[in-house]
Structures are given as C-alpha cells and as structure tokens.
Amino acid sequence: MTGTAPHPPKPYSATTGPRAIRSFVLRQGRFTPAQQRAFDELWPRFGLDFIGKPRDYDEVFGRAAPRVLEIGFGNGDALRFAASQDPARDYIGIEVHAPGVGRLLNALAADGAEHVRLYHHDAVEVLREEIAEGALDEVRIYFPDPWHKKRHNKRRLIQPEFAALLVSRLRSGGRLHAATDWQDYAEQMWDVLDATPGLANRAGPRGQVQRPDWRPQTHFETRGQKLGHGVWDLLYDRA
Numbered sequence: 001m002t003g004t005a006p007h008p009p010k011p012y013s014a015t016t017g018p019r020a021i022r023s024f025v026l027r028q029g030r031f032t033p034a035q036q037r038a039f040d041e042l043w044p045r046f047g048l049d050f051i052g053k054p055r056d057y058d059e060v061f062g063r064a065a066p067r068v069l070e071i072g073f074g075n076g077d078a079l080r081f082a083a084s085q086d087p088a089r090d091y092i093g094i095e096v097h098a099p100g101v102g103r104l105l106n107a108l109a110a111d112g113a114e115h116v117r118l119y120h121h122d123a124v125e126v127l128r129e130e131i132a133e134g135a136l137d138e139v140r141i142y143f144p145d146p147w148h149k150k151r152h153n154k155r156r157l158i159q160p161e162f163a164a165l166l167v168s169r170l171r172s173g174g175r176l177h178a179a180t181d182w183q184d185y186a187e188q189m190w191d192v193l194d195a196t197p198g199l200a201n202r203a204g205p206r207g208q209v210q211r212p213d214w215r216p217q218t219h220f221e222t223r224g225q226k227l228g229h230g231v232w233d234l235l236y237d238r239a
Contacts, residue, residue, distance in 0.1 A: 035102025042105040046113075048092075050121045055130045060117060061090045066137035068092070069169075071123045071157070072144055076104030081216045082140075083108075083116045089137065091116045094123040124162065131169050138175045139166055142215065146182040158189050160196065167198040170238040178234045179215065181224055186232035193236055202235040209235045 039047075048060070058064045066089045073079045073093040083091045093116065095101050101120045108116050119126050144157045158178065166176060176199065180186050190206045193199055203209050211217060211233050221231060 031099050031102070034106060035099055038102040038105035038109075039098070042109050046105055046108050046116060046118055048117050048119050050119065050126065050130065052125075052129045054132045057090065057092075057135065061115060063090075065090045065115070067135065068138045068140065069094070069131070069136050070140040070142070072096075072141065073100065073104065073118075074143070075100045076107060077218060078140075078142055078216055079116070080104060080107050080111065080113070082214050083113050084111060085214065087115055089115070092119070093117075094119040094121060094126055096120065096122065123157075124165070127165050127169055133168050134171045136169050136174060137171060138177065139170060140215075141176075141178045143179060143181060143221075144185075146180065146185045156185065156188060158185075158192050160192055163192050163196040163199070167196060167238060170198075172238055174238040176236040176238070177212070177215070178236075179211075179231065181221065181229050181231045183230060183232070186234070189232075189234055193234065198239050199236040200239050202237055207234075208232050 048055075057067060068082070068086075068089055069092045070079045070082075071094050073095045074097075076093065076095075079091060079093045091113075093104065095104075095118070098120065101118060104118065108118075141157065146156070170176065176193070178189055178193070180189065186208070190201075194201055194205055201207050211231070212235070215233070225231065
C-alpha cells in the first residue's frame with residue numbers, strides 16, 4: 001500500500017473569539033482520494049474562497065445573470081440537477097462538509113457547468129460578508145439539520161435573525177424555497193418565516209406547496225415517504 005489517506009479540508013471560518021451558536025457540526029465522513037483530487041484540481045475552477053468582503057459575482061461568472069443560492073447542498077444532487085436545467089441563471093452553493101463538496105466538484109466538471117460556484121464555508125458568514133443586499137434571485141434551503149431534540153432546537157438554521165438576513169439579500173420579487181421532512185421543523189419555519197417582514201407565503205399563512213419541478217426527489221426522501229414520513233415544501237416571495 002502506498003500513499004497516505006486523504007484528509008478532508010476544514011471549512012475556513014473568519015470568526016475569531018466567541019460566536020453565535022452554529023447550525024452545524026463537522027461530522028467525520030468518508031473522504032475519498034477522488035474527492036481529494038477534486039479539491040486539488042477543480043477548486044480553482046469551481047470554488048470560491050471566502051474573502052470577507054462583498055464580491056462581484058458578475059466578474060466571477062463573466063456575465064450579469066440572475067443568481068440562485070443553495071445553502072447546505074449536501075451531496076449536491078439537487079444543485080447539479082437544477083443547474084443542468086437552468087443555464088440562464090448562475091448558481092452558488094454553500095456546504096461545510098468536505099465529502100459533499102468534493103463529490104459535487106467532480107460532477108460539475110463532468111457536466112461542464114461553468115455557471116456554478118461553490119463555497120466550503122459557513123453560510124451565515126458568506127451571506128453577511130460577501131453577498132450584497134438584493135443580489136440574489138432565489139435562495140434554497142433543502143432539508144437542513146432538524147436538531148430534533150428540544151434542547152438543540154436553538155441550533156436550527158431558520159431563526160428570526162437569519163430570516164431577516166435572507167430577506168435583505170433577496171431582490172424584490174425574489175423567492176425563498178425551504179423544505180424539511182420534520183413536521184416540528186416545518187412548524188418552526190412557519191412561525192419564523194410567516195412573521196418575517198418582507199416575506200409572503202405563496203400558499204397563505206402556514207401553507208405549503210407541492211414539490212416544485214426544480215427540486216428533484218431524492219432516494220432518501222422516497223424511502224422516507226414509503227415509511228409514512230411527510231415532506232413540507234415552503235415557498236415565499238420577497239415583497
């Protein structure tokens with residue numbers, strides 16, 4: 001046996017000292033040699049290093065186009081599918097777990113998806129520091145960690161302060177799409193998002209929509225539905 005095992009790169013954090021509670025933990029996962037090569041070889045092509053100041057995305061993508069942000073893209077299947085169906089818009093993905101980032105880097109190279117860029121970083125910091133007000137056409141948050149134990153609910157991503165940040169980054173007429181398979185989290189999303197100034201639930205107060213065509217149904221989701229689990233898609237317009 002030759003060589004050494006790959007070491008997943010850790011997402012850079014600009015924060016020093018005490019910080020607000022994070023919505024994620026960095027879990028150990030299998031990080032393959034192919035994913036390591038993706039970081040080594042493809043990051044300059046598809047990756048965005050956190051710089052901590054507003055970024056000119058027209059310069060990044062080489063054009064002026066509407067922009068879609070997916071927060072916590074996991075293994076990247078939904079982002080890859082959406083980008084392949086929608087070349088007229090630019091896609092930005094954020095994920096802290098290295099194996100998923102490496103997997104998607106390889107997929108983007110296979111697709112030649114030059115209208116996609118990825119951050120391996122904390123989404124809150126990217127939104128706050130690098131994305132200007134009104135810069136996004138759409139934000140997507142699919143199946144964020146439910147932190148299902150009541151004492152951990154405070155770690156959920158969808159909180160009033162975060163929702164206000166999202167609204168500030170969406171253009172007028174933009175869209176927020178959130179999905180969860182935990183009813184308790186759906187209830188919290190309604191509590192927070194229905195009450196957030198600048199957002200209007202497209203299905204009415206505490207309403208949900210059928211899964212839109214732009215969000216593919218995952219194998220995990222299909223399995224859960226066979227077991228009787230629900231899925232809630234919430235769609236909001238930026239007033």
